[in-house]
Amino acid sequence: MSRTDRKYLSTYIILKLTDNGRDIWSKEIPVFTTTKNIISPLRHEKNPSFRIFQSPKSGMYIGIDYTTGISYTPFTFIMSLYGLSFKQTIEKITKDITSNNNVILQKNIISKSKQLISKKKQLFEFEQRDITENDIKYWLNGNI
DSSP: OHHHHHHHHHHHHHHHTTTHHHHHHHHOOOTSSSSSOOOOOTTTSSSOEEEEEEEEOOEEEEEEEHHHHHHHEEEHHHHHHHTOOOHHHHHHHHHHSSSSHHHHHHHHHHHHHHHHHHHHOOOOOOOOOOHHHHHHHHEEEEET
């Protein structure tokens, strides 16, 4: 699996387990709301200019800073807020959602994990059997 594939897979899993990033935003922003602008958590300001909304296209919760025009995924927001690399951000979020202090989120994760596992399709099945003479001939012909 390539580095890009691992990066995509880790973000996909985290988003699925955190209600498309909503749980990440609500942990970091005490006055979490999607209905109005809030004071930017990234800088000091007097007028609320930051808003979080759920993207109609992807379903992910996105933050936008109307003063700078910069949009944030939950991951880029954590990177900006704490000055972390992507890898450190994934580690922080993983630690946060699995910490002992986050019992409610842990229950949500267990529930969501069960839903994801139950939706998985079985791609193939193995049948155990004894090796036959024909099997041995087949493998010997292949120089294995």
